[in-house]
Amino acid sequence: MSDASCIYERIAAAGIKLNPPGKPVAAYVPFVESGKLLFLSGHIAKQAGQPWVGQLGRDMDTATGVGAARAIAVDVLGTLQAATGDLNRIARILKVLCLVNSSAEYREHHIVANGFSETLEEIFGDAGKHARSAFGVAQIPSGACVEVELIAELR
Incomplete structure (x- = not known):
């Protein structure tokens, strides 16, 4: 499953359509390449x-949050494609930061983040396994339920 030539086949098998990244809505760029590192802004x-608006633990359940995180992974794949021109340039997903818009009582941030992490592993195989932080926040831009950023290593 780690053969990079299969990335586009896995994307097709997962029913994922790669879309170009949207235009930033503030003063930032969607990605920055530095040496062999690629930094993606929060999605x-x-x-x-x-924006998929909601707060986990208040008006949104964990399963819905997992779906929202998976939707972010699909968007991130489009940004990675735009940044690299070829997803085979991704050597490894190194680090993921997942922010979950949640009530103070909510405790399943890590499960929500799995929707993102498991999608990247499905597409990139072992190269999609990454270090990760996931935690709750009081608010995310536009009232979105989840936001994710990542760092990838390039070939």
Whole structure:
């Protein structure tokens, strides 16, 4: 499963369509390449192109949060494609930061983040396994339920 030539086949098998990244809505760029590292800015969860609004533990359950994180992974794949021109340039996903818009009582941030992490492992195989932090926050831009950023190593 670690053969990079299979990345696009795995994307097709997963029913994922790669879309170009949206335009930033503030003063930042979607990605920065430095040496062999690629830094992606935070991606918020979206449904039908609009922010996926909600707060885990208040008006959204964990399963929905997992789906939102998976939706972010699909968007991130599009950004990685735009940044590299070829996903086979990704040597490894190194680090993921997952922010979950959640109530003070919510305790399943790590499970929500699995929606993102498991999707990257499905697509990149062992190269998709990464270090990760996941935690709750009081608010995310546009009221989105989840936001994820990552660092990848390039070939």
